[in-house]
Amino acid sequence: MNSVETANELTELLAGQNIKEQLSVAQLVEKATSRNEAILTADGAVRALTGKYTGRSPRDKFFVEEDCSKDKIDWGKVNQSISSEVFDNLYKKVVDYLKAKEEVFVFKGFAGADEDSRLSIRVVNEYAWHNLFAHQLFIRPSQEELANHVADFTIVSAPTFKADPAVDGTTSETFIIVSLEKKIVLIGGTEYAGEMKKSIFGIMNYLLPEQGIFPMHCSANVGAEGDVTLFFGLSGTGKTTLSADADRKLVGDDEHGWSDKGIFNIEGGCYAKTLNLSAEKEPEIFNAIQFGTVLENVVVDEATRIPNYDDAQYTQNTRVAYPIQNIDNIVDPSVAGHPKTIIFLTADAFGVLPPISKLTKDQAMYHFLSGFTSKIPGTERGVVEPEPAFSTCFGAPFMPLHATKYAEMLGQKIDEHEANVFLVNTGWSGGQYGEGSRMKLSYTRTMVRAAINGKLDNAFKKEDKFFGLQIPSEIDGVPSNILDPRNVWEDKDKYDATAKKLAGMFHENFKKFGTVAEGILKNGAPRV
Helix, strand or coil: CCHHHHHHHHHHHHCCCCEEECCCHHHHHHHHHHCCCCEECCCCCEEECCCCCCCCCHHHEEEECCCCCCCCCCECCCEEEECHHHHHHHHHHHHHHHHCCCCEEEEEEEECCCCCCCEEEEEEECCHHHHHHHHHHCECCCHHHHHCCCCCEEEEEECCCCCCHHHHCCCCCCEEEEECCCCEEEEECCCCCHHHHHHHHHHHHHHHHHHCCEEECCEEEECCCCCEEEEEECCCCCHHHHHCCCCCEEEECCCEEECCCCEEECCCEEEEECCCCCCCCCHHHHHHCCCCCEEECCEECCCCCCEECCCCCCCCCCEEEEEHHHCCCECCCCEECCEEEEEEEECCCCCCCCCEEEECHHHHHHHHHHCEEEECCCCCCCCCCCEEEECHHHCHHHCCCCHHHHHHHHHHHHHHHCCEEEEEECCEECCCCCCCEECCHHHHHHHHHHHHCCCCCCCEEEECCCCCCEEECCECCECHHHCCHHHHCCCHHHHHHHHHHHHHHHHHHHHHHHHHHHHHHHHHCCCC
């Protein structure tokens, strides 16, 4: 099946009488509840359950091996290849499957708030609540934009269509397949809506570098003077919490591009975790849950329809999807200038990294490629002591190109705009997990604000001997003794041994980059 035949199949599908295109939020809420896909909660949100798939399925995600991209993609365990024949066969089956459905839902919109580089997208859904999710997460078009909308990429999602691996050539009943040549994302066998969001992010991570734009898995905010800060960090490091600052406006909470004009949000909404959510701890997210937002796998009281965010009956990965406009303190449209401050967040459960340190450009590229945080006991089965977790570029599952391409773009941006980069440890101090204590959020906020406001420009006068990191001597509002992590360990020899152990883990992880990152390794790696 060539590109023309693929387009013809899609055209025939979208011309069907069963197509419901660009329904409003209210209409999609009605459809989702009347079709028993979801229930309405007390605050007007739609709650859906996703069955056995409550998160992404990375082993079932593929790129089609095609002439246009096969020499560019960094093939391996993350970016798995699949043949055109497998894609074509499944695509035909899924399209025929959807043609037979009583209703199919279509959303047209955009990815990328920068109009010069945005991607026009179309989302074709079997489920109304999936289409509502797309409406809330992607950028919604104006009536004029909708009239002239021509899709660059199309998502075709049929969660109840299950593949037969023996016949269809997949690894399981689930598949997420991206054809960059035919500009289609094909999803089946999973009801987890996040696959749509992350598939488009992966496509943007492939396309934007070709335009000289640096794609980033980070949150971003901007101050009253237009000063922009980026926050990179894996789950549990405090990215969402620290980027939500009453004194600064949110640009976006998860995906951004950095062009010659500045930064822009790739999305039109937020996809936040809700486990243990409360109005006191995270008021912005809590108050953003309004009519038409989508709750995934959240426990809801059958009688009152009040969500219980503390109950993880279905999964730890409970989520809410809402338009960014549900947050008061935002930049709209979601664009801003060039960042002057970049924060890398890590939750070091070994307790040896400084609570804040300043990075050279090479160190920034090194730690960006490393993407370090820690797993702590209890987070996963079998984790009984702190374990390192490395996710390249703070988002390895979504990076189709070789990681060094993204690191080089980061280095160029740091040079061009003289951005300051800080590594902030929101993890443990005075000992590793189980011995020391977690860094106080109030101290971390004070340090981050001081870094953003330029109050630390002359504060870094000491170098950590294990990691080569610059440590500040004092910060107003933060006890000086905690700034050098070795000071707060009672057993200094144990600190030294633990620091050497973690430094060795960094070196071991970096071996996967081989000789292509030798310069970064030489000047940015831990000293031991």
